[in-house]
Amino acid sequence: MSTLLLFNVFNGLIIGAFYALMALGLSLILNLSGVINFAHGGFLALGGYIAYTLIPFVGFWGALLLSPFVTAAIGLAVERVLIRRLYGRDPLYSLLLTFGLAFMLEDGTRYIWGAQSLPYQIPQWLDSPLSTEFFFLTGYRVFMMGLVALVVLGLFLILNYTRLGLRIRAGTLDLETVSVLGVNVRVLRNLNFGLGIYMAGLAGVLAVGMLGLQPTIGDSLIMPSFIAIIVGGLGSLPGTLAGGLLIGVATGVTTVFFPSASEAVMYVMMAAVLLVRPRGLLGEEGRF
Amino acid sequence: MIDRQGKRAADALVWLLLLTAPFWLPLVGGYIQLGSRILVIALAAMALNFLLGYTGVLSFGHAAYFGLGGYGAAMTIKYLYPSTPVGMLAGIVVGTAAAAVIGPLITRLRGVYFAMCTIAFGQVFYFIAFQWSSVTGGDDGVSAWYRPPLNLGFGEIDILHNGRAFYYLCLAVFAVSVAIMAFLLRSPFGRTLLAIRENERRARFLGIPVDRHIWMSWTISCFFASVAGTLYALLNNFIDPRALRWDMSGNFVIMAVLGGMRSFWGPLIGCAIFVVLQDYISSRTENWMSFVGLFFVLIVLFFPRGVLGMLRRRTAQ
Numbered sequence: 001m002s003t004l005l006l007f008n009v010f011n012g013l014i015i016g017a018f019y020a021l022m023a024l025g026l027s028l029i030l031n032l033s034g035v036i037n038f039a040h041g042g043f044l045a046l047g048g049y050i051a052y053t054l055i056p057f058v059g060f061w062g063a064l065l066l067s068p069f070v071t072a073a074i075g076l077a078v079e080r081v082l083i084r085r086l087y088g089r090d091p092l093y094s095l096l097l098t099f100g101l102a103f104m105l106e107d108g109t110r111y112i113w114g115a116q117s118l119p120y121q122i123p124q125w126l127d128s129p130l131s132t133e134f135f136f137l138t139g140y141r142v143f144m145m146g147l148v149a150l151v152v153l154g155l156f157l158i159l160n161y162t163r164l165g166l167r168i169r170a171g172t173l174d175l176e177t178v179s180v181l182g183v184n185v186r187v188l189r190n191l192n193f194g195l196g197i198y199m200a201g202l203a204g205v206l207a208v209g210m211l212g213l214q215p216t217i218g219d220s221l222i223m224p225s226f227i228a229i230i231v232g233g234l235g236s237l238p239g240t241l242a243g244g245l246l247i248g249v250a251t252g253v254t255t256v257f258f259p260s261a262s263e264a265v266m267y268v269m270m271a272a273v274l275l276v277r278p279r280g281l282l283g284e285e286g287r288f
Numbered sequence: 289m290i291d292r293q294g295k296r297a298a299d300a301l302v303w304l305l306l307l308t309a310p311f312w313l314p315l316v317g318g319y320i321q322l323g324s325r326i327l328v329i330a331l332a333a334m335a336l337n338f339l340l341g342y343t344g345v346l347s348f349g350h351a352a353y354f355g356l357g358g359y360g361a362a363m364t365i366k367y368l369y370p371s372t373p374v375g376m377l378a379g380i381v382v383g384t385a386a387a388a389v390i391g392p393l394i395t396r397l398r399g400v401y402f403a404m405c406t407i408a409f410g411q412v413f414y415f416i417a418f419q420w421s422s423v424t425g426g427d428d429g430v431s432a433w434y435r436p437p438l439n440l441g442f443g444e445i446d447i448l449h450n451g452r453a454f455y456y457l458c459l460a461v462f463a464v465s466v467a468i469m470a471f472l473l474r475s476p477f478g479r480t481l482l483a484i485r486e487n488e489r490r491a492r493f494l495g496i497p498v499d500r501h502i503w504m505s506w507t508i509s510c511f512f513a514s515v516a517g518t519l520y521a522l523l524n525n526f527i528d529p530r531a532l533r534w535d536m537s538g539n540f541v542i543m544a545v546l547g548g549m550r551s552f553w554g555p556l557i558g559c560a561i562f563v564v565l566q567d568y569i570s571s572r573t574e575n576w577m578s579f580v581g582l583f584f585v586l587i588v589l590f591f592p593r594g595v596l597g598m599l600r601r602r603t604a605q
Contacts, residue, residue, distance in 0.1 A: 036400055085589060091400045092346055093588045096545065099538040100584025107577035226408045234401055263419065267412045274393045274405065 016248015041218020233283025355532025383514025
């Protein structure tokens with residue numbers, strides 16, 4: 001029983017790490033630009049497929065390294081051509097635009113790589129369990145957790161100790177003042193969008209090693225990321241991180257006792273948070 | 289004065305076209321089921337616009353209440369009582385009750401945050417319909433039932449095989465719903481909603497209970513969305529989880545925007561264009577999703593005021 005519980009808590013943590021990675025990217029974009037990027041799941045799938053295409057040329061590790069950057073580059077271009085035009089307008093329009101983008105990305109990946117699920121090889125030695133007692137602790141999963149932790153740490157270091165991060169955080173609070181102080185806000189938003197998409201691409205590369213490659217892979221991850229943001233609190237990145245891990249673990253634990261409700265539990269958590277504390281666990285008062 | 293006359297003429301034209309649609313639709317290459325589909329989905333889009341265009345609140349989760357109406361009707365007719373009005377009533381009650389309960393949780397929120405929460409709550413019902421397959425049929429939906437004939441007391445109308453009869457049933461429901469919405473918008477309540485849309489803070493200072501008004505507008509809007517949902521299930525003799533998924537909600541919003549969200553008839557026009565285009569594209573290519581996505585992008589970039597918004601601007605100039 002305790003092994004089973006441990007297994008599911010660990011599983012929940014992994015799933016939660018994905019949610020958090022996705023949600024952090026979404027949150028970055030939402031906080032600075034006020035855009036809910038509905039196409040985030042599409043970018044995640046793109047990250048996975050690009051890695052799949054790169055593997056024959058650069059190997060597993062090269063793909064892991066390069067694919068998120070390629071995805072981010074596509075994100076930068078999309079921001080530049082499309083999303084940039086909608087800043088400052090009714091959020092309705094940016095939502096609709098990213099809705100359309102989500103359709104196009106899903107259909108585009110299906111057109112290029114086919115609708116059927118593709119195999120994604122991870123190195124043999126990563127795939128084996130680390131110990132016989134805890135069979136679920138495969139090297140890949142532990143590695144994944146470690147990498148996600150590293151990237152999240154990196155993100156917080158960037159935000160707290162670099163000029164770019166400082167400007168992003170300042171822009172989140174008051175973009176106009178940042179602009180008046182001589183920061184090029186267009187470039188700032190562009191880079192920030194790229195950073196968010198980088199996280200989506202990385203989540204994609206890691207996720208396909210576990211879930212396999214499908215055009216709809218982002219679909220199952222985008223809604224929990226929304227909930228992670230709502231539960232954690234709008235405008236707060238630590239909140240988003242906590243929200244993602246929290247709903248992941250809650251899903252895992254519910255699987256032990258009541259498997260069919262494992263999806264439902266995060267919605268219940270969202271309803272509870274909205275009822276008791278509408279701004280979310282760590283959200284700022286009066287932001288929305 | 290001229291403006292009012294123009295408006296009346298436009299209303300008359302819309303009703304005339306709708307009333308005679310079964311006769312002229314085949315002449316222009318359409319078919320009667322397409323007409324019914326446009327009516328049904330347009331009702332959902334107009335219901336959404338009650339909230340979006342006239343209260344200024346951004347909902348991206350209306351498909352949930354649309355689909356709940358459909359499931360309520362389909363399951364009632366299939367398992368409980370084979371009657372069209374009873375099924376519709378059940379569907380409407382289910383959809384509206386769900387909306388009324390969720391309402392208080394989200395009416396305190398605004399803007400993007402409201403939109404995000406409506407999407408997330410909308411997906412709850414998608415997951416329930418998708419995963420609770422022993423009751424809802426899961427991915428396969430609720431099929432193997434047919435809309436029962438309409439019993440009027442003195443005789444029965446076969447709405448199953450007679451497409452025209454079903455079209456007029458849809459039109460009757462559409463007319464009553466639209467009339468009620470128009471009446472509400474003209475009443476002091478509707479004017480209050482407009483005031484909230486234009487300047488929420490001022491409305492609050494005037495002593496208007498804003499949150500309660502938004503909750504009422506939300507519930508009314510979802511009520512009519514579920515009415516449309518019941519008709520949608522009857523139209524297809526079938527309902528599946530796709531009717532309550534987020535992309536359906538997105539479709540409703542784009543229809544309202546495409547037609548013009550500040551105009552009463554806008555969503556109807558947007559819906560007609562969207563449904564006809566979708567019908568045409570999906571019969572031509574497998575990659576219709578890309579085209580629909582591109583359509584979204586193009587409307588947002590080049591056509592944000594919609595058809596009627598553009599027309600109105602041109603006449604004003």
